[in-house]
Amino acid sequence: MGTEVKLYGVCASPYNWRVVLALKQKGIEFEFIEEDLSNKSQMLLEYNPVHKKIPVLVHGGKPVCESIVILEYIEEKWPHNPLLPSDPYEKAVARFWLKFANDKFPAIIRMVLASGEEREEAIKETLEMLQTLEEHGLIREKKFFGDDKINMVDIAFSGIARYLEPIESYLGIKLLEADKFPNLLAWINNFKEVPIVKDTLPPLKPPQKKLD
């Protein structure tokens, strides 16, 4: 056991990707164990008995659950290449946006998984989230939320860069119109050019036929 690092996850999950990016940013070697969510492993159920969900980071035999909690743990344990500002006030601002990501990002997933009225509601919520990010100027005249390099807030919103465009294609809608979201679109382009992002972006399946 010792200090080895294992990640129980699902390659296609945006929450899993957050942890992969943080580990890569810190240069930490880890073993990835792909879970089958339709037949969860005994280890996953033991490591996360409350939620029974991925991702779970296991370090030296001890599990840490919930993606943002895992990112905070990684930051505490391996403080080099910091993912949070050192100033307490700036750190609180970052954590405000981490909570915003936690609360609002699931709407993006619900756009795909839900249907009918619930899907419409998820589309509306996603658009509100994107507008808040665009309008609050966090990424205005900056490459990243973390200024000149990505930080934990960029990682928390990484799912937007990866999933939004394919979901738009899949649903046949356009949320990120170029004239309305210049800051967010610039951020997505900058983010996708980061080497660890490029290296860990697995190919997405082509959009499937709409289910309803």
Added chain:
Amino acid sequence: MGTEVKLYGVCASPYNWRVVLALKQKGIEFEFIEEDLSNKSQMLLEYNPVHKKIPVLVHGGKPVCESIVILEYIEEKWPHNPLLPSDPYEKAVARFWLKFANDKFPAIIRMVLASGEEREEAIKETLEMLQTLEEHGLIREKKFFGDDKINMVDIAFSGIARYLEPIESYLGIKLLEADKFPNLLAWINNFKEVPIVKDTLPPLKPPQKKLD
């Protein structure tokens, strides 16, 4: 301005109470500004433009929003009388439960505010939350989540100690049955005996007539 601390809040809010308890635990002097939620002050809207919600802590003129983010800020800024364990793994475990509190506690409020099917759903969710807390042994053979003194996790769940019993009376239901929740009931009793808790527990209005 300098380093003065102000709290924009509502005395009856469980989220506000979290911040009051953390400030008291640290012995920090602060000015409390009671907001009228039906007519929010210009200051509140400026300080929390994203959510327009209380509580907002203003320190030296700079606002921090979202109760758990505020608690983390207080802990960073005034590290004496710590509210989180110093060990990174123990801190991650505490943060797991802080997220659990953030995600699940709102069901308690919805038991009162919602009606019909939505209220039934909120009651079910509240019961699941209470069972998880009871069964995962966090407070078994310990006075508090923080062991022999309260920590940030106790503060995050403080609303249970304060609101659950009056809400049970108001709704005419019993969730915390003595034989099923010995750990949680012991924790509530211990928590209510803590001097800063006793000193800041404002009297609750008598249960009003049920609305439906």
